[in-house]
């Protein structure tokens with residue numbers, strides 16, 4: 001039986017026996033030889049030392065020590081030499097389709113940090129609603145953040161919406177920083193823009209009235225790529241985003257962009273002619289390059305869902321997020337030098353049912369497949385799991401969908417495959433039920449994790 005650690009350390013030696021630690025233990029030791037985010041924890045009969053090179057490593061060593069403590073206060077004697085397999089261990093929360101409270105977001109952050117996740121990707125705007133308070137574009141707050149009714153099948157007609165104020169966002173960013181988590185905000189453009197266009201219909205091709213959506217789907221409410229005012233708006237919102245979010249990466253969406261309006265719009269057609277673009281895909285490539293270039297000029301790095309690669313971007317243009325990529329376009333991008341984040345929907349989408357994505361499937365997936373070359377493997381930043389909230393109306397549901405599968409994501413991001421088997425992982429995952437409940441998170445019942453195929 002392995003020790004009750006999650007994620008499991010990459011190198012661990014049990015020395016046998018256990019003892020209580022003194023107040024002054026473990027001794028903390030700054031050691032530049034330890035890997036970034038890594039730590040060395042040595043607990044013998046004579047000494048207890050936690051060594052690390054950086055503060056994140058110290059934090060992760062403390063998480064391991066917390067998990068090691070037995071109920072009687074003793075700690076097993078061990079030598080652990082540990083560092084993450086991947087530098088990006090992320091979780092995404094969709095706050096557009098359903099919104100959460102600040103406390104709910106913080107509970108998720110606390111849980112993720114305790115399992116050594118280090119990125120919170122925050123999906124803040126989409127067709128159903130805009131969620132980031134804007135100083136420059138007040139109609140995003142008063143108009144874009146609301147929809148008339150919500151829910152599916154039997155919709156609730158009540159007005160639904162809200163947003164995170166700038167003060168709340170700053171609070172959450174600081175909360176994350178204290179737990180060694182970087183926040184990556186997402187401004188999903190030029191598609192999934194119904195909330196923006198409800199507030200500012202002048203940014204669309206035909207300036208028609210647009211409403212926020214109450215049903216799941218892909219809508220043709222896209223920003224006009226022919227108008228300069230669209231770019232002025234995007235740059236200005238990105239400036240507001242950069243003010244609130246100090247992290248290096250900013251996600252600019254780019255997924256599911258219907259080209260119908262662009263193909264009919266005189267301004268988009270004019271742009272294509274002037275820029276020598278053959279089709280809508282190339283126009284999206286033009287759009288993405290301008291937005292990514294703006295961020296680059298401000299010292300930031302753009303990320304986009306894998307559709308952004310369809311225009312054939314250069315490796316230094318953007319980080320591609322692999323979510324739905326049957327042709328392995330992302331692997332090819334990584335192999336020729338582009339950076340990729342693996343968020344493969346078949347394994348990591350937490351809104352999928354356990355029948356579609358059992359825990360075992362998420363745990364058993366190796367995010368560095370054979371289609372990557374040696375160089376390509378190094379270009380995969382890491383892994384991330386999103387919770388899309390179409391069907392996740394409240395926090396109870398969020399806990400059910402996310403846990404335990406987010407634990408499997410945490411282990412795949414930190415621990416090399418084969419370090420411990422699935423049955424042992426599953427046993428330790430069940431032990432997280434109580435600590436998660438203390439944070440207000442209700443994990444899915446054990447017998448639902450791996451439904452037997454019928």
Ligand SMILES: [Zn+2]
Pocket residue numbers: 204205223224225226227261262265266267268
């Ligand atoms: Zn247009």
